[in-house]
Amino acid sequence: MTTTQTPLRPVLPRRDSRMPRIDRRKQYARRARMSDLLVTLLWVSGAASVALYLAYSGAHEATTPASFVTTLGIVAGLIGSDFVLVMLVLAARVPLIDRTIGHDRAVAVHRQLGKPALYLLLAHGALLLIGYGMSSGVNPIAEIGPMLALPDMPLAFLGTALFILVVVTSLVAVRRRFSYEGWHLVHLLSYVAVITALPHQFSVGGILAAGTWQRVYWIGLYVLALGAIGVYRFLMPVISTFRHRITVAKVTTVSPGVVSIYLRGQDLRRLGSEGGQFLIWRFWTGRTWWHSHPISLSAMPSDTMARITVRELGNGSARISSIPVGTSVSIEGPYGLFSDVARTAPKLAIIAAGIGVTPVRALLENARIAPGEATILLRASSEREAYLWDEIGEIAAAKGATLYTMVGHRARSGPSWMSERDAQRRVTMRSVFPKLLESDLYLCGPSAWLDAVEADARAAGIPEHQIHAERFDW
Template sequence: MQDTPDHRRDYRRRMRRSDAMVAALWASAAAALALFLAYGGAGKFGTVSDAITSVGIIAGLIGTDFILVMIVLAARIPIIDRTVGHDRAIAVHRSLGKPALYLLLAHAVLLIIGYGMASGINPIAEIAPMLAIPDLPLAFIGIGLLIAVVITSLVAVRRKFSYEGWHLVHLLSYIAVLVAVPHQLSVGGILAGGTFERAYWLALYIIAFGSIATFRFAEPLISSIRHRLRVRSITQIAPGVVSIDMSGRRLRSLHSAGGQFFIWRFWTGRTWWHSHPISLSSLPSDATARITVRNLGTGSNAISRVPVGTAVWFEGPYGIFTDAGRTAPKLAIAVAGIGITPVRAFLEDSDIRPGEATILLRASTTEETYLWDEVIELARRKGATVYTMVGRRSTGSRGWMPAQDDQRGVTLKSIFPELHESDLYVCGPTAWLDLVEAEAVSSGIPSHQLHTERFDW
């Protein structure tokens, strides 16, 4: 593979789409403000109480807009996934959580103050009359639910939850938004019937929840029924690591690429409520697919022991950790632990020429060299160079490599001499990946040539 005009053109097309999405995000917030001002809001700053109330309304409208944008980003819409990837979409989703909550809290506080000043009573005493207004108690419930969602999103708190428990709590965000809808439509005439402002907001709600209904529920359900995946065999390849082979129908029509992942659900009494984001560990044929799973908790341990014949439902494929993301003439791959799974499929799918790719395989012990034999064989057939590192991580300046290599002065650039002319793909445990990424960035590699796949949520 060369740095072809086609790949440059694809990259520029993705960047244009990405810029358009960012512009649409901010334009939606600006539209919320502009429509409020256009439909009478501009004249509601005549007194201090009116000004405070109007600022509170604006905060609520922009905060609600951010929440709806977050829902769209979490809906796994194909065009968003193909443009920025699931990881980056969720990163933006998370970054909007706190601002949205702060805006909605400001909305509530400012309205209480503004209404209290207008009626001549203190803000605390104003709460009781507000709660007597139809639909407003639902709005307070919605804010309470959003506070719970944001708190559980904090890293220190999220780690105390299983993926399923955390996901269940986050379903509250949909309920929180829905219970707030009635007060938007009925209180204060802000979204008066027959106005473009009302039509605009209803359209945003339909887009957000329609995206969730379509891409998180309907499409996965239809695909799962159509392709009829079932567990064909389970093979242990290392202590605590198994490969799950599945059979199905017309799997190539999914158009999955090496490096992508699916979200899997295994229908047994112990596992049906678990959903697992796991990468393919080899390219699927029309009738078979394979994933490789490491026992990292209760959920992954349970699916590694499901019986042969178990029905499997799925969502996907997702992710842009694929050959389509390349923009440079060379290819560098650094992988550790179970991160080998998307890399193995990526390498199988990649159209590379002899001498073009260099691969670093990293493990703490020889027991963690999962699928190394398959990757090394693929590399041999494609003319790629493979380096291996086995040993406990150094406590020195480069903690992503074994101590002996750090002491010898090994660096990312010494492993990949043509790093600046390469697309660097990195996959592995988050702490390890962060160290590799930091060294790559400090070396000056352009951001569009750095591709990462994290195994966290």
């Protein structure tokens, strides 16, 4: 392990008297309370949907085995539908949710709800067929024909089929076979699935009869979920795009396969971005307009200029690396809690690998740190992957941070996220970061490498809430 090109001597920790003290514990406590509230609301919404149904009709109708099975089917459908709407809200990139739990965690919960929601909706259909079959004395499969004859039921079957497609394509093993653009296009079918399944909920069986609080509740849920998607995924990005009028100003090569794209716009500081956050970028050319790219800022914006740094990892990123100057750009964001705002501890530790240095560079530029407060470790397999290391070195030197670099292939023994040479030298995370347990640890890089770093950090005893990871996957 070495220092960067200009050796940096560790600086004894001291606080600049001009730097205002930040009560990070209070900030964390506020986010934790809000996070707990959001989780509570998630479960309460499902419980409320069942309680309202049972209060209005469900508890009185389950008087026979057939009606009991039918009631179970309806309850499964209500909870499954509630989970789907919660998933839409989590995917809507609502600022309150993003600032509270972060985009990555919201997406993680969104994915975790996918399978339970699908199983509940499948159970909904199966139990209704069984219940109706028991009531009429016929084979449940034979009930499909009469059920399809009910108002809006063909749309409900279509919506279920679309949701199955969305969930299956979201499985890791399946998702890896898609390009990001192709997967994203398929995932948009979740909106169609919700809209096509909506009518039968209000028209079949009188479950959500007019004039009941149950109906008001479900209309409110749909307005909240679809409204959040409409406002934050469509309306706000359009407004932001027209307000800032961003175009490509310059494209420069950082290293083979890596470019920095300089973007010119209006009043870009008003984006409100924090160092380390990302935006969703769409470049309006004939080859790139139909897909978007989640890319972190690699430098803090000025009033008129911003910069992102991109590595060619697929067809989409390869196309934008050769984008023409003058291309119009639309944006969504900024998003994410991979920023100084999320800090809870007095020290700052950063580990980044490969193109993962891009948000770290902006994070370090924007972070409010005193000399000696931050330690950074940059990791690369070879010297050609030392992207932006010179810039990070200059920022670290200016802010009194300690900077180390680690170059070489991953170790076969010892911590696998390290280089072979440093693992043989018995370098440890605690030797690089002596104040690790008093630090917020920011990690960015490829998922497999990052998983190894996180495991090592947890083994060293760092609390979970002090680990902030930004994965370069989808």
